[in-house]
Amino acid sequence: MVNNLDNLLEKLQLNTRLSSQDIPGLDLYMDQVIQLFENKYEQTKRTTDEKILTKTMINNYSKGKLFFPIKxxxxxxxxxxxxDLIYEMKTILAIRDIKTTLESLNQQMMEETLDLGPLYESFIKLSGSNLERFTEDSKKMVREVDAGQLDDSYLNQVLLVLSFVNMSNYYRRAAEALVDEIADIEAKKD
Incomplete structure (x- = not known):
């Protein structure tokens, strides 16, 4: 099953990231932002009709104050x-959690006391390390499933799905706990 995992990981294009170099150094209209995301993340879509980013999504992020006002x-x-950070978080976190996470950051952006570039670059670098860690952990899970007592390929796949979902739930719960800490810290400031 390890060979199948290698093929699966290759197919998923998990190393696809919108780097700082991909982002033009000038302001873009909404359609240009959407096109940038569609071009970059096209290969990561699960189905051909899936949308990476839409006008409605961007408008909802704006109305929900997930990012500072545009000009x-x-x-x-x-x-x-x-x-891009919202795109990354939205698959796991609730919109209110994303807002909580980014609220202080957006305030600092409006006050012009934060350069977002270094944080974004750190995220991109960490994403690479996380992918390496994920790949190794996934191979280890496959070996554990293969070494188990089930001789049925389908049941082994079900077990692997359950393992991935289980790990995802652990990470989601940890992220939510950190969001709650951010909310507590911000509440104490007020």
């Missing part, structure tokens, strides 16, 4: 970085 209907490189 003249244009999105700065920092907006694009924030939209």
């Amino acid at each position: 003249n209907k244009k999105y700065s490189p920092e907006h694009v970085m924030l939209i």
Whole structure:
């Protein structure tokens, strides 16, 4: 099953990231932001009709104050970085958790006391390390499933699905606990 895992990981294109170099150094209109994301993440879509980013999504992020206000209907490189971070978080966290996580960051952006670039670069670098860790952990899970008592390929796949979901739940719960800590810290500031 390890060979199948290697093929699966290759197919998933997990190393696809929107790097700082991919983000133009000038402000973009919404359609340009959408096109940038569609072009970069096209290979990561599960189905061909899946949308990476839509006008409705961006408008909802804006109305929900997930990123600081835009100017003249244009999105700065920092907006694009924030939209990418939101894109990353939205599959796991509730919108209110994303807002809580990014609220202070957005405030600092509006006050011009934060350069988002270094944080974004650290995230990109950490993503690479996380992918390496995930790949090794996934291979270890496959070996454990293969060494188990089940001789049925389908049942082994079900067991592997359950293991991935179980690990995902652990990480989600840890992320939610950190969001709660952020909320507590911000509440104490007020």
